Amino acid sequence: MRIAHASPEPALRAFVERYWWCEGEAGDLPLLLPGTGAELWIHYTGGVEPCPADGLPPRPLPAAHLVCLRQTRWSLTSRAAVGFVAVRFRAGALRHFLGPGVDDVADQVVSAADLWGPAGRRMTDEVRLAADPGARTDVLDRFLTGLLDGHHRADAWMDAAVRLVYRSPGDLRMDALAERLGVGARRLQRAFPPAVGAGPKGFQRLARFQKLTRALLLEDQRRYLPAALGAGFYDQNHFIREFRHFTDQRPTALLGRGLSHFYYQPLRDPGQAGHRLGEREVR
Template sequence: MSRSSYQATELTGRPAVAYTRPAPALAALVERYWWSEGGAGALPRLLPGTGAELWVHWSGGVDLRPVDGGPPTPLPAGHLVCLRRTPWSLEHRAGAGRPGFVAVRFRAGALRHLVPAGLDELADRVVDTEELWGAPGRRLVERVRSARGPVARVAVLDRFLTGLLEAHRRPEPWLDAAVGRIYRGPAGLRIDRLAETVGVGPRRLQRMFPAAVGAGPKEFQRLARFQRLARLLLREEPPHSLPAALDAGYYDQSHFTREFRRLTGERPAELLGPGRSHFYYPSLPPDGRPGARTTREETS
């Protein structure tokens, strides 16, 4: 798979951000590879959500600090972030050098086909790639760090993930369908009717869902709803948040505010709004136009 070369440059003091699509065999599982280098400004708050990402730092480093205070915890150079029920504060590690990382953004429910463990064991954690995948996870970090440029780093990730898929691909296509329907479906989607639609009983769906995504179907539905609205408010900046909250499935503005405070401990105005830095990008469909594409984006 050919990809155009890319040389990141700092833009107005912010890190340059770019992305490309995965190899065709991984398109149903990987939404994008994206990378950032340069800039040492504050990192965005990582809000609760259903998203799963694999990060590998080729330079610099990141610390995780509890939002309620306390000392920072250094994150491994290669680590996996899964479903989160609480927000995390991320900081550039002091003295670690110029920041540079490449990340893999997985599609909803895809990670279960790439890991040896159930996602209920990985939720609310930052997992070292070596802890999860053993020696191959350690070698992944070494190869990304020694690769020259984004095209070479993405090629390393393509090979690594293709090998994982061959080793860990799981059956139950109905479960993938159920995850997708909940993630993209309306907030009022009933789980019992969903089970009937995908051809299984409600108890089986309830039993198998946590290992597939990290939470039960109703909780996953609530986190996906929260994530969709947070993405909208941060990216598109609608003039009025109430219609957006209603469209997302909240009863009213106070319902969304209560849910936001329950998940983050803060009011929406403290974390959302124009000019806020974030990691949200428009979704790339798996059936996008043929050919790889590399695009520059400036961090928000």
């Protein structure tokens, strides 16, 4: 499986963490673990199917689709060679590109056409017809800039709230957060679901799980207890309960086995493009 990355244009970098694209043969993709993130995938070759836990046959996903704020793990597979480009939004930034609230699309797969109508369909066609990665990212730059012009929210305090919870999910109290932002606790509680797809405590719980799991997978660690305590879990049993809540498995079933999920190190050079990752990082 080949993975490459690029940054969006400067005006989008406060909202979009990266573009990345994936090309590979048929087969299972890395497990998509629960998390707070949002990504828009556009397939230019083949397609991806989720493997339902209920035993039903896989159902192909739309050629361009959004996934965000997942509270369950997803297994994905492709029946033929696959190629797609993905937009990875920063924590809490998706709301600046949508008309509806994020809580209307959380834990779902929603097609770009359903979300953005003719503009979403046109973007999908242009990405699929583009000749190379650079042309695809040009299409995405134009599309996302247009969405941002139409949907950007002016309540900067909400962006600050999401950043604070996301960066310190282990020990941040919601009443202290509201006081720090200068807003009422009830207003903060009401504002979180449409902004991120979950209430502040739910978002905090998911961010804590995601942040620790990401660190453990990137560092390929088998000893997770010191990191779990540092992330705000009370003890080993607390972390194991949370891990089983979100994945239905014990940590040892997934951690320390070279599993990459789709976690990546930060882009060091905001302008870099076409940076290749090794096979070990994407298997």
